[in-house]
Amino acid sequence: MELKPVAERFVLHWGEMGSTWGVNRTVAQVHALLFIAGRPLHAEEIAETLGVARSNVSMSLRELQNWNLIRVVHLLGDRRDHFDVTSDVWNLFRTVVRERKSREFNPTVNVLRECTQSPDFSREDAGAQARIKETLALMEVLSTWADEMLALKPETLMKILKLGARIQNLVAKAKRTPKADGAS
Amino acid sequence: MELKPVAERFVLHWGEMGSTWGVNRTVAQVHALLFIAGRPLHAEEIAETLGVARSNVSMSLRELQNWNLIRVVHLLGDRRDHFDVTSDVWNLFRTVVRERKSREFNPTVNVLRECTQSPDFSREDAGAQARIKETLALMEVLSTWADEMLALKPETLMKILKLGARIQNLVAKAKRTPKADGAS
DNA sequence: CCGATATTTCAGTACTTACAGAAATTAGCG
DNA sequence: CGCTAATTTCTGTAAGTACTGAAATATCGG
Structure with missing residues (x-):
C-alpha cells in the first residue's frame, strides 16, 4: 500500500511518539497505519508499507492485541x-x-497500600508516613474518579469535558443545595 | 543516609515504575528519595544512599529540574x-x-493541526480525513479541559474528583435549567 | 495426509540508553 | 590569585531493547 503524504506524516509521527507513550516505534506505526487505512490489513501488507520485517510486524500486532487496541x-x-x-x-x-492506568498507576497504588499496612510502617519518620499516606489517598481518589469517568457514555463525558472549568460553579451550587447532586 | 525498610521499598518501587513513567530508574529513585527524605539533600548523600555514581546523580538532578520537580x-x-x-x-x-501533557500530547496536537491544514490533506481518503479531524477535535477538547482543571485550586479540583460520576447529574440538571452553569 | 501458504518463535545483530570513572570546569575561600 | 571542594561534562562500557532473517510450527485446501 502506498501512503499519501499526510498519511505518511501521520504514521511517522505516531511512531516517533510511541517511545513517549510506552510502546516502540513499530508498534505505534502499525497502529497508526491501521487507523489511517480504515480497513483491516494483513501482516504482509503492513510489513511492506512500513518497510519492516514480517516478524517484527507479528510481534507488534501481538503487542497491540495485549493493549486491546486491535482485533483479528x-x-x-x-x-x-x-x-x-x-x-x-x-x-x-x-x-x-x-x-495506561493499569500499567502506570495501579501497581503503585498497590505498593503504597502494602507500605502503609506493613508492620514496619510505624518505624518511618512521621513526615515520611504522612507523605506516603497523602500520596496513596490522592491516587485512590484519582483512580476511583478515572474508573467512573471511563464508565460514562462518551456523550456524557464529552459534555463534562466541554463544560471545563465552569464545572466548579455547579459544584459550588450543589454544595449550597445538597439535593442537586442526586443519588447514584 | 540509611533508609528504613518501607522507605527503601518506596524508593525501589518508584525506580521500577520510572521506565513506564518515561524517566529512567535513577531519575525516579532520586525523586523518590528526596520525597521520602522530606529535607533537601546534596548530591553526595544521594549517590551514597542509592549506591550510584556521583555523575549519574548529577545527570538525574538535571533531568528532575527539567521536569520542574526539584529546585536548588x-x-x-x-x-x-x-x-x-x-x-x-x-x-x-x-x-x-x-x-507529561506537554511531552506526550501537545506535539501530536500540533502535528495533527498541520496535517489538516496541509494542502495535501484533501488528497487523502475521505475516511482518513474524517478520522484525523476527529482525533484532533477530541485531543483539543481534552487539552483545553486539562489546562482548565490544572488551573483550579486543589480544593476545588478535589471536590470535583470526589463527586465522581455523580457529576453527570449536575450536568444534566444544568442542561434543563441553563442558568445553573453561571459564567466564568 | 500432502503441499502450499500463513504465522510464530528464535537466535544473532544492530541500535539505543544508562551508567561509571576520569577529566575538565566552576565557584568559593583565604 | 592560587588552592580546594563541588559540580558538570565527557568517553568508554555495559545493559537493555528493537529488529532482521531463518527456522519451526500451524493452518487450510485439495
Missing part, C-alpha cells in the same frame, strides 16, 4: 489474518487510558 | 547545592500532568 478479523476466501483497529477515537482514547 | 536550595555555611522536592502531593501531581 477474517475475510471470506482469504486465509490470512486481518487486523482491525477501532476507528472510533473515543474508544481508542478510553482503551489507552484504561491500559 | 542552599544551607548557611554549606557550599554544596542541596535539592528540594515539593512535599505537597497535589503540586507533584499537577507538575507531572502538566509536563
Whole structure:
C-alpha cells in the first residue's frame, strides 16, 4: 500500500511518539497505519508499507492485541489474518487510558497500600508516613474518579469535558443545595 | 543516609515504575528519595544512599529540574547545592500532568493541526480525513479541559474528583435549567 | 495426509540508553 | 590569585531493547 503524504506524516509521527507513550516505534506505526487505512490489513501488507520485517510486524500486532487496541478479523476466501483497529477515537482514547492506568498507576497504588499496612510502617519518620499516606489517598481518589469517568457514555463525558472549568460553579451550587447532586 | 525498610521499598518501587513513567530508574529513585527524605539533600548523600555514581546523580538532578520537580536550595555555611522536592502531593501531581501533557500530547496536537491544514490533506481518503479531524477535535477538547482543571485550586479540583460520576447529574440538571452553569 | 501458504518463535545483530570513572570546569575561600 | 571542594561534562562500557532473517510450527485446501 502506498501512503499519501499526510498519511505518511501521520504514521511517522505516531511512531516517533510511541517511545513517549510506552510502546516502540513499530508498534505505534502499525497502529497508526491501521487507523489511517480504515480497513483491516494483513501482516504482509503492513510489513511492506512500513518497510519492516514480517516478524517484527507479528510481534507488534501481538503487542497491540495485549493493549486491546486491535482485533483479528477474517475475510471470506482469504486465509490470512486481518487486523482491525477501532476507528472510533473515543474508544481508542478510553482503551489507552484504561491500559495506561493499569500499567502506570495501579501497581503503585498497590505498593503504597502494602507500605502503609506493613508492620514496619510505624518505624518511618512521621513526615515520611504522612507523605506516603497523602500520596496513596490522592491516587485512590484519582483512580476511583478515572474508573467512573471511563464508565460514562462518551456523550456524557464529552459534555463534562466541554463544560471545563465552569464545572466548579455547579459544584459550588450543589454544595449550597445538597439535593442537586442526586443519588447514584 | 540509611533508609528504613518501607522507605527503601518506596524508593525501589518508584525506580521500577520510572521506565513506564518515561524517566529512567535513577531519575525516579532520586525523586523518590528526596520525597521520602522530606529535607533537601546534596548530591553526595544521594549517590551514597542509592549506591550510584556521583555523575549519574548529577545527570538525574538535571533531568528532575527539567521536569520542574526539584529546585536548588542552599544551607548557611554549606557550599554544596542541596535539592528540594515539593512535599505537597497535589503540586507533584499537577507538575507531572502538566509536563507529561506537554511531552506526550501537545506535539501530536500540533502535528495533527498541520496535517489538516496541509494542502495535501484533501488528497487523502475521505475516511482518513474524517478520522484525523476527529482525533484532533477530541485531543483539543481534552487539552483545553486539562489546562482548565490544572488551573483550579486543589480544593476545588478535589471536590470535583470526589463527586465522581455523580457529576453527570449536575450536568444534566444544568442542561434543563441553563442558568445553573453561571459564567466564568 | 500432502503441499502450499500463513504465522510464530528464535537466535544473532544492530541500535539505543544508562551508567561509571576520569577529566575538565566552576565557584568559593583565604 | 592560587588552592580546594563541588559540580558538570565527557568517553568508554555495559545493559537493555528493537529488529532482521531463518527456522519451526500451524493452518487450510485439495
